[in-house]
Amino acid sequence: MRTDIFARLDREPEPPKIETPRMSRTRLTLFGGTLAFYLAIVVAVLASTWLVIIDWKVMLFRPYQQWPELHAFLDYFVVLGQRGPTAVMVAAWLGWRSWRQHTLRPLLALGAALLLLNATVGAVKIGLGRLGPHYATQIGSAELFAGGDIFPSGHTANAVVTWGILAYLATTPRARRYLSALSAVVSLGVGLTTVYLGTHWLSDVLLGWAAGLLILLALPWCENLIGTAEAWILSLRDQWRARRRLAPSLPVAVGGPRPGIFPQRGPSPEEPSREPVAVVGGRSTSRTATQLDRQRPHTVRSERTPVTPSGSRRPPTSRPVTGG
Numbered sequence: 001m002r003t004d005i006f007a008r009l010d011r012e013p014e015p016p017k018i019e020t021p022r023m024s025r026t027r028l029t030l031f032g033g034t035l036a037f038y039l040a041i042v043v044a045v046l047a048s049t050w051l052v053i054i055d056w057k058v059m060l061f062r063p064y065q066q067w068p069e070l071h072a073f074l075d076y077f078v079v080l081g082q083r084g085p086t087a088v089m090v091a092a093w094l095g096w097r098s099w100r101q102h103t104l105r106p107l108l109a110l111g112a113a114l115l116l117l118n119a120t121v122g123a124v125k126i127g128l129g130r131l132g133p134h135y136a137t138q139i140g141s142a143e144l145f146a147g148g149d150i151f152p153s154g155h156t157a158n159a160v161v162t163w164g165i166l167a168y169l170a171t172t173p174r175a176r177r178y179l180s181a182l183s184a185v186v187s188l189g190v191g192l193t194t195v196y197l198g199t200h201w202l203s204d205v206l207l208g209w210a211a212g213l214l215i216l217l218a219l220p221w222c223e224n225l226i227g228t229a230e231a232w233i234l235s236l237r238d239q240w241r242a243r244r245r246l247a248p249s250l251p252v253a254v255g256g257p258r259p260g261i262f263p264q265r266g267p268s269p270e271e272p273s274r275e276p277v278a279v280v281g282g283r284s285t286s287r288t289a290t291q292l293d294r295q296r297p298h299t300v301r302s303e304r305t306p307v308t309p310s311g312s313r314r315p316p317t318s319r320p321v322t323g324g
Helices: 004-009 025-046 049-059 070-083 085-100 105-128 154-168 173-197 203-248 288-291
Strands: 276-280 281-287
Touching: 025 049, 025 105, 025 203, 049 203, 070 085, 070 154, 070 173, 085 105, 085 154, 105 154, 105 203, 154 173, 154 203, 173 203
Parallel strands: none
Antiparallel strands: 276 281
């Protein structure tokens, strides 16, 4: 057995015993408090309260002009909240974990979280239609129902879900603590970066944090569905493997037809057998046994039709016979 550090990269011989999170009383309390905070932000923006005033003050302060030296770095850092690149990176890591632990749960949990993220955040974005700071039309206005799609912040919510799913799927308490701290730092940094760049209001970021946290807290309710989907996919895989084992594997000559694809059809009882094909004058001919049986027998000389010759039968070069 390998004892070096690379042994941790090998596939485990058997699926480990992983305890799936359940909706505990603590988690349910956090879910209720986060949901109340989410609704309070939405109501505060709809009513154009003090939160909208703070949005405008931060926007007019223009942080990207106050600290321009940070602009180049934060342009790259904000990519950690972009859905495409982050989903690919996290899916690659969870795919390796699925292979190593003989389970599809990490990938299915990520898929369920992203599906909830797109459905919930996307619906609120389209429904409220808020414009971003760069497209605002009236100072002090909440800029709602104007055809925008920035409330809540998708970058922020995606950072919370994509990096937080690593902590949710952690198998040890120590790893869960470290990954929770890492996901919190990344999601906070991505949210504040969007405010610095002027692409989101501060209230957009607050609602994005709440939206992403609600999805992570609600994932235990999806565990039964994830388990059912995993069992169905693995059963399909086992059926496919069984069909492959039952398929005949016969040697095939080079250039010959594969067995089962181009079967050789023998003569049916209704069809007469055929002679081997013979080549006559560059053309192939074949005759059936029935045709051979029906050939006319050879006739004798007396039965042949007499042929009357026409013209002289003397060779053209012979001399005429003269009488004496």
